[in-house]
Amino acid sequence: MSSGAETLRVVIVDDEELARRGMRRDLAQEPGLEVTADCADGFEAVRVITESRPDLVFLDIQMPRLDGFEVLELLDPAVVVVFVTAHDEHAVRAFEVNAVDYLLKPVDPERLRVAIGRARERVRRREPMPTAALTEAARLPGMPTSRILVRDGPNVQVIPIDAVDYIEAQDDYIAVHAAGKSHLKAQPIGRIETTLDPARFVRIHRSYILNLDRLARIELYAKDSRMAILRDGAQLPLSRAGHARLKELLQA
Amino acid sequence: MRSGLFLVIGVLLGLLVTALLALHGGGPLETSALLGMPLGLLYGAVCLAARYPTHAAPLGRTGLGQVAATHGFGALISSGGLLIAGNILSQVLEHFPRYQGTLALFRAEAPTLSVTAVLVYLLAVAVHYLVMALESARDAEVRGVESQVLAREAELRALRAQVDPHFLFNSLNSIAALTSEDPGAARRMCLLLAGFMRRSLVLGSRDRIPLGEEIALVSDYLAIEKVRFGARLEVAQAIDDASRDCGVPPLILQPLVENAVRHGIAQLLPGGTVRLDTRLDGDHVIISVANPRDQERTGTRGAGVGIENVRGRLRTLYGERAGMEVEGGMDAYRVTLRLPVERIVAAPGPAAAVKEASHVVRG
Numbered sequence: 001m002s003s004g005a006e007t008l009r010v011v012i013v014d015d016e017e018l019a020r021r022g023m024r025r026d027l028a029q030e031p032g033l034e035v036t037a038d039c040a041d042g043f044e045a046v047r048v049i050t051e052s053r054p055d056l057v058f059l060d061i062q063m064p065r066l067d068g069f070e071v072l073e074l075l076d077p078a079v080v081v082v083f084v085t086a087h088d089e090h091a092v093r094a095f096e097v098n099a100v101d102y103l104l105k106p107v108d109p110e111r112l113r114v115a116i117g118r119a120r121e122r123v124r125r126r127e128p129m130p131t132a133a134l135t136e137a138a139r140l141p142g143m144p145t146s147r148i149l150v151r152d153g154p155n156v157q158v159i160p161i162d163a164v165d166y167i168e169a170q171d172d173y174i175a176v177h178a179a180g181k182s183h184l185k186a187q188p189i190g191r192i193e194t195t196l197d198p199a200r201f202v203r204i205h206r207s208y209i210l211n212l213d214r215l216a217r218i219e220l221y222a223k224d225s226r227m228a229i230l231r232d233g234a235q236l237p238l239s240r241a242g243h244a245r246l247k248e249l250l251q252a
Numbered sequence: 253m254r255s256g257l258f259l260v261i262g263v264l265l266g267l268l269v270t271a272l273l274a275l276h277g278g279g280p281l282e283t284s285a286l287l288g289m290p291l292g293l294l295y296g297a298v299c300l301a302a303r304y305p306t307h308a309a310p311l312g313r314t315g316l317g318q319v320a321a322t323h324g325f326g327a328l329i330s331s332g333g334l335l336i337a338g339n340i341l342s343q344v345l346e347h348f349p350r351y352q353g354t355l356a357l358f359r360a361e362a363p364t365l366s367v368t369a370v371l372v373y374l375l376a377v378a379v380h381y382l383v384m385a386l387e388s389a390r391d392a393e394v395r396g397v398e399s400q401v402l403a404r405e406a407e408l409r410a411l412r413a414q415v416d417p418h419f420l421f422n423s424l425n426s427i428a429a430l431t432s433e434d435p436g437a438a439r440r441m442c443l444l445l446a447g448f449m450r451r452s453l454v455l456g457s458r459d460r461i462p463l464g465e466e467i468a469l470v471s472d473y474l475a476i477e478k479v480r481f482g483a484r485l486e487v488a489q490a491i492d493d494a495s496r497d498c499g500v501p502p503l504i505l506q507p508l509v510e511n512a513v514r515h516g517i518a519q520l521l522p523g524g525t526v527r528l529d530t531r532l533d534g535d536h537v538i539i540s541v542a543n544p545r546d547q548e549r550t551g552t553r554g555a556g557v558g559i560e561n562v563r564g565r566l567r568t569l570y571g572e573r574a575g576m577e578v579e580g581g582m583d584a585y586r587v588t589l590r591l592p593v594e595r596i597v598a599a600p601g602p603a604a605a606v607k608e609a610s611h612v613v614r615g
Contacts, residue, residue: 015518015521016422016426016480016481016482017482018425018426018429018430018479018480018482019425019426019429019480021429021433022425022428022429025429025432025433040521041521062418062518064518064519064520064521064546065519065521065546065548086417086418086421086422086425087417087418087420087421104421105421105422105424105425105428106421106424106425106427106428106429107425107428146548147548158548160548
C-alpha cells in the first residue's frame with residue numbers, strides 16, 4: 001500500500017448484479033480502498049451515500065427510476081463521483097467539458113487505477129463535484145423535466161411536474177410548492193427554470209416560477225404592481241417583465 | 253382511348269370546317285358537311301400525329317429556332333396536305349350534278365381554311381407539349397417515390413445490421429465480469445454473442461426469412477440479456493408451430509424485443525417477463541411482443557425510434573396488407589404485428605440444383 005495515503009471508502013452503484021460483482025473484484029485488487037457498500041438503485045444509493053458519507057462513488061448512468069445524473073444531483077458535492085457507462089456519447093461529452101472522470105464498460109484495470117488516483121487527488125484537494133454544470137450539460141436539449149427530485153434527509157422525494165404549484169427562490173435554494181407542501185432543494189432558481197417546459201412554467205418574478213395551470217386571475221394591487229392569484233388562493237407578486245411574459249403565454 | 257380521342261377531335265374539326273364552308277363561304281349545308289366532315293377527320297389524325305414531331309423536339313433541350321422550324325414546317329405541310337385533299341374531294345363531288353359548285357366553294361374558302369389549319373396545328377402542338385410536361389412530372393414523381401422506398405429499405409437494413417452499442421458493450425462487460433468468477437459461463441456467453449452476431453448478419457441480407465429463424469435470433473438475444481440481468485429478466489414464449497415457416501422480413505422482431513428489454517425490463521428494478529406470442533389467424537400471422545414497464549417511464553429516452561422503424565418497414569414492404577398495433581398501458585406495453593402469410597418455399601441450395609440438373613440430363 002502506498003505510504004501515507006488514507007484508505008478511500010468506496011460505494012458502487014449499478015443496477016446489474018454481475019457488473020457490481022465485477023467492479024467489486026476489480027477494486028479488491030487495488031490497495032488503499034475499502035468498498036463499504038454496493039447499491040442496486042438510485043434511491044438506495046442516495047440513502048447509503050448520505051448516511052455513510054464515502055469518499056468515492058462509482059456510479060452507473062443507466063439505472064431504473066433514478067439515473068446516475070439524478071443521483072448526483074441529490075448528493076453532497078463533496079463526495080467524489082466517477083461515472084461508469086457502457087455507451088453514452090452525450091454523457092461522455094458532458095464529462096469531458098466539465099473535467100469529471102468516467103469509466104467505460106468493460107472497465108480496463110489500468111484505467112481504473114488512473115481514475116482512483118485522480119479521485120484520491122480530488123478528495124485531498126477537497127474539490128467539489130461541478131454538479132450543476134454537469135447535469136445541465138448532460139441534459140438532452142428540448143426535453144423538459146417530468147419531475148423534480150428533492151432529498152429529505154437520506155430519502156428521495158419525487159414530485160411529478162404536474163403536481164408543482166409554484167417554485168420560490170430562497171437564496172441558493174428553491175422551495176418547490178406542491179399539494180400544499182413545500183420542499184426545499186439546493187438549486188438556484190435560474191437553473192431549474194431552464195429544465196422546465198416554457199409553455200407551462202413561467203418566471204413571473206425574480207423569485208417565482210408559476211405553473212400556468214394554477215393561475216386563477218391577475219389582480220391590480222397598486223399602480224404598476226400586480227399579483228397572481230392561484231386557484232388555492234395563494235398570492236404571488238408579478239414583476240413587470242413577469243407580467244409581460246405571462247400575458248404573452250396566455251394569449252398564445 | 254386514343255381512337256375515342258381521335259373521333260372527338262375529328263368530329264369537332266369536321267364541324268369547324270363545315271361551319272367555315274357554310275357560314276363564311278355561304279355554301280349549302282349538305283355540300284359543306286360532305287366536304288367538311290372528312291377533311292375534319294383527316295385533320296384530326298394529323299393533329300394527333302403532331303405528337304411525334306413534338307416529342308422529337310422537346311422544349312428546353314432543343315433550340316428555339318429548331319422548335320419553330322420543325323413546327324412551322326409541320327404546320328405548312330399539314331395545311332398544304334389538307335388543301336390538296338380538299339381539292340381532290342371537291343373535284344370528285346363536282347362530278348355529281350347535285351353538288352355542282354363544290355369546287356368553286358372550296359377554292360373561295362381555301363385561304364381561310366389554310367390559315368385556320370395552320371393555327372389548329374400549332375394549337376395541337378401546344379397541347380402536346382403540355383401533356384408531355386404533365387407526363388414527365390408524373391413519371392418523376394413515381395420514380396421519386398420508388399427510389400425513396402428502395403433507399404428507405406436499404407437504410408433500415410443497414411441500421412438493423414448494426415448491433416446496438418449498448419447491447420454490445422454491456423455484453424462485453426458481463427463477459428469481463430464472468431471471466432474470473434465463472435470462466436465456463438464467460439465462454440458460453442462469448443459463444444452466444446458470436447452466434448447472435450453471425451445470425452443477424454446472415455439473416456439481414458435476405459428478403460424474407462421463416463418466422464422460426466427470427467424467433468431463434470431473438471431467443472439468442474434474450475439469452476444474452478438474461479446473463480446480464482439475471483433473475484430480473486424472464487422470458488415466456490407461446491409459439492404456434494404452424495407459424496414458424498411463415499415468411500417475415502428479417503430482423504423485424506429484433507427491434508421490438510430489444511425495446512422490451514431496454515425500455516421495459518432494464519427500467520424496472522425487480523425486472524419482469526418479456527412475452528413473445530405468435531399465432532395464425534386465417535391468412536394472417538399475428539406476432540406480439542409484450543413487456544411490463546415502469547409507471548413513471550423515466551428512462552424512455554430514445555424509445556419509439558425502433559418501433560417507428562418497424563412501422564415504416566412494414567408500410568414499405570406490405571402497404572395496407574400488414575398492420576402494427578401498439579398498446580401502451582400504465583405499466584405494460586405490447587406491440588402486435590399482423591402480417592399476410594407468405595409460405596417460404598425452401599430455396600434449393602447449390603447441391604439440390606446440381607442434383608436436379610443431372611436428373612434432367614439422365615431423363
